[in-house]
Amino acid sequence: MSSMETIYQSFLDAARKHSQRTALLYKKEGKYSPITYGELNDSVDAVAAGLRKLGIGKGDRVGIFSYNRPEWLMADLAALKLGGVVVPIYHTLPAPVVRFIIKDSMIKLLFVENAELLSLIDGIRNRLPSLKTVVVFDDSQAESKSKFLRFEDVKKKSDSTIDTPITVDKDDVATIVYTSGTTGNPKGVILTHNNIVTNTTSAIEVVHGNSHDVVVSYLPLCHMLERTCCCYSMLFLGGSIAFAENLTTIAQDVATIRPTIMLAVPRVLEKVHHEVTKRVMEGPGLQKILVASAIRNLNTYANLKYRSQKVPLGLWIRHLFYDAVVGSKFRKIGGGKLRMVFSGGAPLDKKIAKVFYVLGFNILQGYGLTETSPVVCCNTIEDNVLGTVGKPLEGVEVRIGKNSEILVKGPNVMKGYLNKPAETAKVIDKDGWFHTGDQGRFDKKGNLIITGRIKELIVTSYGANIAPAPIEAKITHSPYVEQAMIFGEKRKYLVALLVPHQESVEKYAGDNNIPFDDYPSLLESSKITELIEHEIEEVNVGLAHHEQARAFALIPEKFTIENGLLTPTLKLRRKMILKRYAKRILSLYKKPGKRNEN
The missing domain is CATH 3.40.50.12780 (ANL, N-terminal domain)
Known part of the structure; x- marks a missing residue:
């Protein structure tokens, strides 16, 4: 155009x-x-x-x-x-x-x-x-x-x-x-x-x-x-x-x-993923077996296609069957004409992106900020590398500065902050590079990978630098955890504030004959503590020792825009959450080894 x-x-x-x-x-x-x-x-x-x-x-x-x-x-x-x-x-x-x-x-x-x-x-x-x-x-x-x-x-x-x-x-x-x-x-x-x-x-x-x-x-x-x-x-x-x-x-x-075409922030895609997973798990036994088998076969097929490798005839035939019986039904969720979903606003967990990809959705991850109008990088259908946000748009330059900070230069960079010349000078240097505050690196093909946000980095008492968002994303893969926030600044280990998925937890209680008067009292049950502890341990297996949550607290109140704990773009307002739950967090360090303090 x-x-x-x-x-x-x-x-x-x-x-x-x-x-x-x-x-x-x-x-x-x-x-x-x-x-x-x-x-x-x-x-x-x-x-x-x-x-x-x-x-x-x-x-x-x-x-x-x-x-x-x-x-x-x-x-x-x-x-x-x-x-x-x-x-x-x-x-x-x-x-x-x-x-x-x-x-x-x-x-x-x-x-x-x-x-x-x-x-x-x-x-x-x-x-x-x-x-x-x-x-x-x-x-x-x-x-x-x-x-x-x-x-x-x-x-x-x-x-x-x-x-x-x-x-x-x-x-x-x-x-x-x-x-x-x-x-x-x-x-x-x-x-x-x-x-x-x-x-x-x-x-x-x-x-x-x-x-x-x-x-x-x-x-x-x-x-x-x-x-x-x-x-x-x-x-x-x-x-x-x-x-x-x-x-x-x-x-x-x-x-x-x-x-x-659809646009989505990761939080929306995470909710869709959760609802689809829940419906499958709650379905009849035969349905669960069929979907599990379909996803395995579709995943194998997608991996070969993704790597431009030859697909064996038998796998190709099974792919046609499972795509018609299972994949096409999932795509109907998007209306049946959806040729791509653009995900931006925050990093999308690679595991969730792959599930959508396997089911036939083109999830294109991008990266940008309000200050860059907003898009800096974006994957394309022809070159879609999961786990990355693709290459810079035409005319946009990106380089990695000190502390792995992503720097951007181009016609998309803002004039500055209104009434804040000093703050503008802090983020746009004399050569015109905008300092994003995000951390990243390039892969061998020149695709940008977001690794964290400098202001969100947790520095433990042992000096380890930990990006909380990837850990939080892994924890919320659990069907029983809706929201998570990791804390550990100047502490020996990490702890987590967890907002359980109320519907899933209450169903688990009903299926397992766990008595409770109301939802807050259910979260005090040792059986629910054990359930969530198991979910956290599953996540910890795949993390380095210093990245593991060693204790957690269950919070009955969701983090929302209305209660001031989420931004309008559905990001955690970390300082507000820490302020509201300071005593709960402190209690997790007073009794090491105790998994849940309500």
């Missing part, structure tokens, strides 16, 4: 070429309704004209405080058309963080999803001097102490198009994206049109995207992975974006839409 210079120009080019094709699909009364590129372009023009009449011009900050929906992209593209700077805000953030973002970025006009979020803004609006206008997408129950506008009214603000040309340059700021942050206030990442357009077009080339591609949008659009690789890529190509109704309806929505 030809590269246009700005986000809006790239969209407009596709809209003119594909005016009758479906751009967006959204749920209306339980059924998906289409919006064509022509209709979307008309809506963007109308919103832009309305924003212009409300005083929005080049450089003004326009916030979007909402989950994914068609209006999100209409507002985004309209603001970008005017040369505005879009500031997305996660709809799950608490009021103090929302207030900080609006104040720090000096948002002038804010789009809000619904009455609930409008109420939150109402409570902090008197402390936001820059905020002049609030516009509500879903106004069905919207009431407010302060003045607000309805989205449809903004579209009607001006029945004429924008006559005065607005010059938007590729180096103009397009968006300020606040990192979800595992500690403290988030930082505003300044990205230009050139940052995003070059990254989007490079990503499209890697996945061979085309105008017939369909994606399901469910990761928050505040996440640059979703915004760039899911939505902008489709809008630049003339492809289709279907919005999931919500996180609980994804499976149903995927089955209905039958996408060709």
Whole structure:
């Protein structure tokens, strides 16, 4: 595809070429309704004209405080058309963080999803001097102490198009994206049109995207992975974006839409893997035997194909049978048309990636950060090396610096952090290299392997440097452990905080006649302690001595976005977890050898 210079120009080019094709699909009364590129372009023009009449011009900050929906992209593209700077805000953030973002970025006009979020803004609006206008997408129950506008009214603000040309340059700021942050206030990442357009077009080339591609949008659009690789890529190509109704309806929505491409963070793929494993294990004996046999044969076949080795005739015939009987049924989970799943946002465990690969899913792992717009590296269908995140995109340079830190240079690297020149200087050196804070190495073929994050490294009292994430991923392979966090800073050994998978643990208790009054009391049972201890020991067998969890505590409360223990991108907020469970962790060191302290 030809590269246009700005986000809006790239969209407009596709809209003119594909005016009758479906751009967006959204749920209306339980059924998906289409919006064509022509209709979307008309809506963007109308919103832009309305924003212009409300005083929005080049450089003004326009916030979007909402989950994914068609209006999100209409507002985004309209603001970008005017040369505005879009500031997305996660709809799950608490009021103090929302207030900080609006104040720090000096948002002038804010789009809000619904009455609930409008109420939150109402409570902090008197402390936001820059905020002049609030516009509500879903106004069905919207009431407010302060003045607000309805989205449809903004579209009607001006029945004429924008006559005065607005010059938007590729180096103009397009968006300020606040990192979800595992500690403290988030930082505003300044990205230009050139940052995003070059990254989007490079990503499209890697996945061979085309105008017939369909994606399901469910990761928050505040996440640059979703915004760039899911939505902008489709809008630049003339492809289709279907919005999931919500996180609980994804499976149903995927089955209905039958996408060709999906984006996922590892946490989502881990949940799918867990659910599939659970269904197989709970099925009839014959089903378990069939699936186990199929996976063994499909795995052998996949290994030979993966290494470009000859497949024996007998194995090829068995592969056809098992793929038809088992593999194809698993692929129906993705709608049957899925040609690739792009995994990013965090490293995906190689074992889980291989299971999907064996079942016929092309899992392409990539690597990037908000500060790099976001993609740095990505595997391709032609060169997909499991356990790596592939090679750098065209025009992007990657090298390994001191302490194995990954350094990035290229047109995708941010301008800097908003209002933080000192912090910007810390991460972008005088030669233009962005210091990611991630650690990695290259394999012999030039594929990047992520080995850890410098800030997350645990340094034990013996001086061992341990990356916790790979250990946590191995522990959560267990069907009985949903979440895990490893601790051991300046200690002799590692311990683990574990959130059990409640449904699986309760089923185990029922199957084994373990009495309990409620879930927290069940976790105090010695039988459950023994169950989890066995799972940990299975993991420890494959780890070096200093990487093994020597004690653990079972936590009944899940780590969630709502309780502040996960970021909006589903990463552990380690310092918050350590703060909340400090006494529990300390107790694990007071009684060495004791596996569980409740």
